[in-house]
Amino acid sequence: MAEAASERSAVEPAPPDPEVGVRRRRGSPTQPRLRWALVAPSVVLLVAMTAFPFLYAVYISTHTWKTTFPVKPFIGLDNYTGLLSGDDRFWNAVVKTITIGAGALTLEFAFGMVMAIVFWRTFQRARWVATLILLPMMIAPVVVGFTARMAFTDSFGFVNQILSLVLPGDVTAQWLSDPTLAPLVIIAADAWQWGPFMFLLLLAGMLAVPEDSVEAAVVDGARPHQVLWHIVLPSMKYIILVAAVLRGLDLLRMFDVIALATRGGPGTATETLTFYIYNLGFKFFDLGRAAAASILMLIGVSVLVMVAVRSLLRNQAAAS
Amino acid sequence: MRSRQPTVAGVLRVTLSVLVLLLAIAIALLPIAWIVLTSFKPESEWIADPPVWIPSEWTLDSYRAMWEDGGGGALLNSVLIVGLSTLLAMVLGCMAAFSFSRFHTGGRHVIAWILSVKFLPPVIFAVPLLIMFTEVGLYNSRFGLILLYTTFQLPFVVWMMKGFFDEVPREIEESARVDGCSWIGVLCRFSIPLAAPGLVATAVLTFVFGWAEFFLPLVFANQENFPLTVQLAGYFSESQGLEWGPQAALSVVGMVPMLIAALAIQRFLIRGMTFGAVKG
Numbered sequence A: 001m002a003e004a005a006s007e008r009s010a011v012e013p014a015p016p017d018p019e020v021g022v023r024r025r026r027g028s029p030t031q032p033r034l035r036w037a038l039v040a041p042s043v044v045l046l047v048a049m050t051a052f053p054f055l056y057a058v059y060i061s062t063h064t065w066k067t068t069f070p071v072k073p074f075i076g077l078d079n080y081t082g083l084l085s086g087d088d089r090f091w092n093a094v095v096k097t098i099t100i101g102a103g104a105l106t107l108e109f110a111f112g113m114v115m116a117i118v119f120w121r122t123f124q125r126a127r128w129v130a131t132l133i134l135l136p137m138m139i140a141p142v143v144v145g146f147t148a149r150m151a152f153t154d155s156f157g158f159v160n161q162i163l164s165l166v167l168p169g170d171v172t173a174q175w176l177s178d179p180t181l182a183p184l185v186i187i188a189a190d191a192w193q194w195g196p197f198m199f200l201l202l203l204a205g206m207l208a209v210p211e212d213s214v215e216a217a218v219v220d221g222a223r224p225h226q227v228l229w230h231i232v233l234p235s236m237k238y239i240i241l242v243a244a245v246l247r248g249l250d251l252l253r254m255f256d257v258i259a260l261a262t263r264g265g266p267g268t269a270t271e272t273l274t275f276y277i278y279n280l281g282f283k284f285f286d287l288g289r290a291a292a293a294s295i296l297m298l299i300g301v302s303v304l305v306m307v308a309v310r311s312l313l314r315n316q317a318a319a320s
Numbered sequence B: 001m002r003s004r005q006p007t008v009a010g011v012l013r014v015t016l017s018v019l020v021l022l023l024a025i026a027i028a029l030l031p032i033a034w035i036v037l038t039s040f041k042p043e044s045e046w047i048a049d050p051p052v053w054i055p056s057e058w059t060l061d062s063y064r065a066m067w068e069d070g071g072g073g074a075l076l077n078s079v080l081i082v083g084l085s086t087l088l089a090m091v092l093g094c095m096a097a098f099s100f101s102r103f104h105t106g107g108r109h110v111i112a113w114i115l116s117v118k119f120l121p122p123v124i125f126a127v128p129l130l131i132m133f134t135e136v137g138l139y140n141s142r143f144g145l146i147l148l149y150t151t152f153q154l155p156f157v158v159w160m161m162k163g164f165f166d167e168v169p170r171e172i173e174e175s176a177r178v179d180g181c182s183w184i185g186v187l188c189r190f191s192i193p194l195a196a197p198g199l200v201a202t203a204v205l206t207f208v209f210g211w212a213e214f215f216l217p218l219v220f221a222n223q224e225n226f227p228l229t230v231q232l233a234g235y236f237s238e239s240q241g242l243e244w245g246p247q248a249a250l251s252v253v254g255m256v257p258m259l260i261a262a263l264a265i266q267r268f269l270i271r272g273m274t275f276g277a278v279k280g
Helices: A002-010 A018-028 A036-062 A077-086 A088-120 A126-139 A140-151 A158-166 A182-207 A211-219 A224-232 A234-252 A256-261 A275-284 A289-320 B008-039 B061-103 B107-119 B123-136 B144-167 B171-179 B183-194 B195-214 B215-220 B228-239 B244-264 B266-273
Strands: none
Touching: A036 A289, A036 B061, A036 B107, A036 B123, A036 B144, A077 A088, A077 A289, A088 A234, A088 A275, A088 B008, A126 A182, A126 B008, A126 B171, A126 B228, A126 B244, A126 B266, A140 A158, A140 A182, A140 B008, A140 B244, A158 A224, A182 A256, A182 B008, A211 A224, A211 B171, A224 A234, A234 A289, A256 B228, A275 A289, A275 B123, A275 B215, A289 B107, A289 B123, A289 B144, B008 B061, B008 B244, B061 B107, B061 B144, B061 B183, B061 B195, B061 B228, B061 B244, B107 B144, B123 B215, B144 B195, B144 B215, B171 B183, B183 B195, B183 B228, B195 B228, B195 B244, B195 B266, B215 B228, B228 B244, B244 B266
16 A cells, blocks of 8 residues: 555655756655655654663673672573563553553543443534533543542542442452452553543444445435444444553553552552563662563564554555 | 434433533542542541541642752753653654655555554663663763653654644645755645644643643653652652642642643644544
């Protein structure tokens, strides 16, 4: 598709007179040398700050590399095998990353879908509502984490206060000190911030479904849920994929909310992969093992990253 | 369907929709209201059982305490680091985006690689970068932080601006070229002005994302260079997180400019948040 796009741009309007044509041929109008000069600063910065560090991380990961030791002996893949076969805390972090991520993604998707369906036929044009609901997304995740900490602190937090009003009896859940409840705090905080994102993406997807096909189905006597299932959802495949992948990638790197709300605790109940790598490298100063965990994480997320990049590129190529 | 008479089901649907809407707005705004209210509470009401929503007495004590605890310096750090890195990312990013948009530089591979940096967790690069930064003396320097912020903001700028440049009509640029304008001249005098609304929206969102950044300064800086986000986290180590008033005040100071920024560019908000996947 990119090839087609570049071919299209190669078809230039014919030069108005021969003289101009000569000058333009000399300057190579569609592919001037300038094009690499414009890209160069960005490429240099990204190579120096991401590509080279990645190779350096591979090197570090094959050594015992601790800031407290002057000697850094080569140990092959021991850091990797140590993580994969003997490090319960690493596996705990993998499990927590996936469960918290999947929980938040599911909650956000469900919220977004219900809201989008409710709004689809009723509030299509109310842009101010969209902006109002989008506001949590503009808040720094650390503030969201801090707010979650205030909100869920036993009897001082307003969550138990509000739950006690709605539910029968006095709710006194120990959200932050119970290892099974603490992940829910993180999920709730993330869903509060990003549920609206899902809602707006899915609503935009629904509004893009051609009105004609919906009308035709209704005229043919289709029930609302049939229209939704057979007409609307199939044409939303792309937007659902984008929403899930963008959100999923963001969830896999989650750190800020946890750092403020639970600091990975109680114990390691909310210690995600990013948080564990941070602890390994910058609290325990085991840089070799932290680098190995980073490489493993990179391998783990690379498929999702490829899906995200591909679908965005395809979308833009189709739009232009 | 639009000409249909109001039916029981129709009225019910609208009522239900309004209720869901009000509930959603309440959920979105209640925690924000809590932070704002807490920042004005007297110390005895920061932590109360049952929680107090409306302060019995409105006071600015929390703001004063927060400012004297280093909040002012953190605000200055945030403005400097995020402002300069946004500027740098915009300049570099616009140049690259123009090249990608007009000349398809490097095919789809180079742009795909740049975009992938946006989606990789920054923690992956933290360990090697920390060792490198310590070696060359960039650890805990404002310049080092600006470089880091710029690096991780750049892919967003490149991608968004490529989209906006793609929408600039080619005919205008072509006729400028025929009139003897250089490509740099075309970029500065035609493409950038024509893409100005998108450019402003991209810059604002880049600033908002940088403003929220927490991990990079936490790892690569010390106290004197902490921005607002790390300053907010710093309260925990000192006092077990019970300084709710000053923390809320600091949160408000960090939050309000971003909410205003969001309202200012609401036309591009959805497009920016979805990396152009939805034109909104």
